Amino acid sequence: MKKIYILLATVLILTSCGGEKKKNSVENVLESKNIELLRNKRTEIVAKQQEIADQLKLIDAEISKLDTVKHAPLITTIKVNTEEFVHYLEIQGNVTTKNLITIYPEYNGILTQVFVKEGQKVNKGQILAKIDDGGLSQQLAQLKIQEDLAKTTFDRQKRLWEQNIGSEMQYLQAKSNYETQAEAVNQLKQQIGKTTVTAPFSGTIDDVITEQGNVVSVGMSPLFRLVNLSDMYIETDVPESYLTDIKKGKSVIVDFPILGKQIDTEIRQVGDFINPANRTFKVEVAIPNDDKSIKPNLTAKLKINDYTSEKALLIPQSIISENAQGEQFIYTVKDKQGENEGKAKKTIIKTGRNQGDIVEVLEGITDGEEIIMEGARSVKDGQPVKIIEVK
Template identity: 65%
Template sequence: MQTKENIVIFSETSGILQDVYVKEGQHVSKGQLLAKIDDGGLEQQVSQSEIQLALTKTTFERQKRLWDQKIGSEIQYLQAKSTFEAQEQAVNQLKTQLAKAAITAPFSGVIDDIITEQGSVVSPGQSQLMRIVNLKNMYIETEVPENYIKSVVEGKDVKVEFPILGTSVDTKIRQASNFINPANRTFKVEVAVPNKDENIKPNLTAKLKINDYTSENALLIPLSIISENANGEQYIYVISNKNDKGEATVNRAIIETGKSQNDVIEVLSGIENGTEIIKEGARSVRDGQTVKVIKY
């Protein structure tokens, strides 16, 4: 079991982890403030820079109006414009740096673990602050042998069983890879797993049953009663001409088989629904033999 929204939040700036506003197990929304790192006076620098930006903007706007009226020199206009744009860029850079001090939720989910305690010194790219997990967007990724590439496709029904929970869910394949792994001749499929109650956790063991074939009127017989002749034809023994005494004739029926599962196989042709077949003793009878049918 996996989820695409399971990440550890790292610090993007240096400083002291000043405040932690959440606790483990708490549900949070995307964009919610989770923690704050001491900005070391950066907020004051932003305020001062914004005052300077306002001055350079006013100077530029006045110089532009004069230049539009052909008053003053072009160099004065270009210098005012350059000063304003440079100050604007400087303010934006400071604001970007300041924003890194505020830790916000990248998506809605649950705070799974508070890794760094309040008051600790953190550094960018190295300090793990907390883990956030969204259990509503769960999925399973598994590998399927290449001989199923035509039948195991996007949209196929899947039953996912969770032995530990004693539950199962019905879902579908949402993605089937187009790449065959040359090492083991398999391709990957991704199965979405609904998790409304959030009782399914990442890395939980699951068992998948993928419906690669469906036949509404399949005729199934035990695999153990099928034999093969010298021509490679498969056959079973059926009974016919049953009389009132329960006596019947054994006949060999050449059959064509299809898909198999566990200990049964589908019969595509050779017998019809309702045909009585010999199961017990199928290996010890012969074609044309008379037998007595006993019902248990």
């Protein structure tokens, strides 16, 4: 019986406490509309909130001491080593040749004969065509008869003069007459020679422009186009800022997109004149053309070696950032603990030339230094980092 009374008493006490707790709940306090009760409840809740915040700080601090890298950002790194860096200036140019010419007549008349056809190979001095001389050949025959007579007279007068026979005046007149006739013959021969069209150099007849039987005029009627594909080159304009870097003999990679062909060659000539209109100078690049596949006016892309460093430190352009002062910086890994843990260090660098996404670093890092790759833009100076290996 005594146990029953004790049990009842315990139930009454718990019921009373539960009822008191329920009476003091937020809902009841809000329903009471009592400002004093509301203020007391708020003070009670703020105190509990501060107590919980203090406890969380203590727990976070202890976690940081025990596990410094569990929540550190994951990164990848590379070690920078010195290597050769070859920089290229990339420009465009067109193929040309000094042995490309359109042949014009040097004499007015009818094109009586054409001895060549398109695609035919010819040698220097070979006769390509003949123009009607308009009767000059007959005139030459008559002049030669007069020249022979003048020469005979001169030879006879000369022998007499050597024997002290005749006057000096007769001798000089005979000599003058002969020389005049000989000069007239030579001039007419030169004139007739212009009626024969010859090849100025060896090459291929690319085009027969005027057909046989047409009337042609000096400097007005193109006859043939002659080309030689052996001595090909590219002429291009280079900005004057590269004047000290582009020299004769520098290596050049030439790419012909249309042909799907790439060749290695070099600069054979650098111009000494700066064009004031566009501030450029001329460069000639020799083009080997053994298979004759490269034609005049073909477009080409040139990569001219303008800078080479045998011991360069190279990094990707994509990991470089810039601060408000315009300084470039990257992040390196310092204070390493084992193989996979360390701290990020902000490192100011000075860069040089770039080739694509690769940049040469001139100052700020040393050979063998470990720099952050993946994650470089998400870390902070001094922040713990965890290094992962990329397979």
